[in-house]
Amino acid sequence: MHILILGGAGMVGRKFIERLAHTGELGGKTIDKITAQDVVAATAPAACPFAFDAVVSDVSLPGQAEALIASRPELIIHLAAVVSGEAEADFDKGYRINLDGTRHLFEAIRHAEGYKPRVVFTSSVAVFGAPFHDKIDDEFFTTPLTSYGTQKAIGELLLCDYSRRGFFDGVGIRLPTICVRPGTPNKAASGFFSNIIREPLNGIDAVLPVSDQVRHWHASPRSAVGFLIHAATMDTSTIGPRRALTMPGYSCTVAEQIESLRKIAGEGVVARIKRVPDPVIDGIVAGWPRNFEAKRAAALGFKSEANFEEIIRVHIDDELGGNFVK
């Protein structure tokens, strides 16, 4: 099979490709080729058992989406997006990439006669905006408070309508905050959720800018890849017209994150977390969802970690080769 991944150079895209390189198949079908599109060149995984084509393009430009689907990939994973902060800072760019780019892709597929691929669209819990119930259920309305969240909510609506009309077979997955993100600390307001685990395990101090009592919704990078694989291979005959799904995750407080780190890595590692309150970050985080009741996704077979210790262990296994700095 041939798989097209838009946004294939990002963290989740790279991990997805690495997993496929390891298995060589998806849903029982041998993978012949992966096309990884992004605005920068995606690198082929080591020991790659399939053809790998890195395409640098911008699907918001005319003709680019048509070129990407010309060879009719059976599966399209759409991860490409201008992130939240950038979409808020640059209104035009956010709408151009996140809305027009998505619509161009969907339109290109619609106009390709006799072509009906599976399309997995990654959305975000940013489609929701405060005030919330403590647990957001599957029927809660989307009231985004960012342009990014608006663009993702529109993408979900288009995905459902194009699927209902039979132009493709879409599944929309709203990812939790991915924790522990590999790499180095970045300036994303959500960065500290990962920083306070990743950096101490590397022997480096990390800043905690919010209260211990802040509650958030997490899943590991391994779970994110699992969501993509399940969305790509699941039986959609019973999914019905409501195809945008809040993915399962684990809700916990920062205090529970720290307690889990203490159990796994000990007091010395936890001591590397430095409390430096930042009222700006505190304010941003106050508007974020804290907890979900993602029953539909669970019923449809999506799985994530059951506790935060598991999330830390996934990080130690997948990123640190099983070791950390005591």
Place this chain on the structure above:
Amino acid sequence: MHILILGGAGMVGRKFIERLAHTGELGGKTIDKITAQDVVAATAPAACPFAFDAVVSDVSLPGQAEALIASRPELIIHLAAVVSGEAEADFDKGYRINLDGTRHLFEAIRHAEGYKPRVVFTSSVAVFGAPFHDKIDDEFFTTPLTSYGTQKAIGELLLCDYSRRGFFDGVGIRLPTICVRPGTPNKAASGFFSNIIREPLNGIDAVLPVSDQVRHWHASPRSAVGFLIHAATMDTSTIGPRRALTMPGYSCTVAEQIESLRKIAGEGVVARIKRVPDPVIDGIVAGWPRNFEAKRAAALGFKSEANFEEIIRVHIDDELGGNFVK
């Protein structure tokens, strides 16, 4: 003040313009001019106390939205839409008019420096799709089952985002089914809700294609005009970022509609309703919302009829000069 009405030649637009011609003012401000845009020429109301400009154009075409707002109307009422059946039959036309047209309008406003009009966007309960709760509350998610409903839901999201960013001051109103629609029977699946009242009052037989037990959500044309006026003049300082509102209405069964007609007009009029079951219409109507709990709109001051007898009396007063055929 100068008011721009997109879709000004339609039933609700015409009634709104007639009301303004009667009062000559809106929210205490004298109306100097109304520009009524549509794909066909809107006709000026009789005894029109303000300048009236009928513009025939298509806002989905480049430059048309910019031309309409060039004189900076303080209030924009956006009623223009390809209706449900047509948007379903002609996918491209629906998205072009209902999505692109709306976005062009919003973009033209955004690019007009120092301009921040009130924008009233008429949406529809078609943003909801079955299965529903018996009463749909204000936090229920939008799961449209038509392209029209999808386009309206996207319009709502854009309205909220553009308002949040400060480009205009938007209010979105989801209209109930308007009953009793004046005019002659049309082929809309919802037509019978009006036909079974209007035609018998005119001495003409009408077909009832569904069961007495079908429940639906109604407001009169007079209420629809009232919603527009309130949305145009209300204080939006406390509305918050959730600007798409389900309008109040009255939920009743067809049996209650008929019983109300019997009370007001007598058995002879009711006898003109002929039961001719149509399983196709029955199937369509089964997917429609039956009842709402429109608390937010009520709290914000929107008002509608309290029972179906009132809806019939509005029709007899406004359309029949107080008389009907016994």
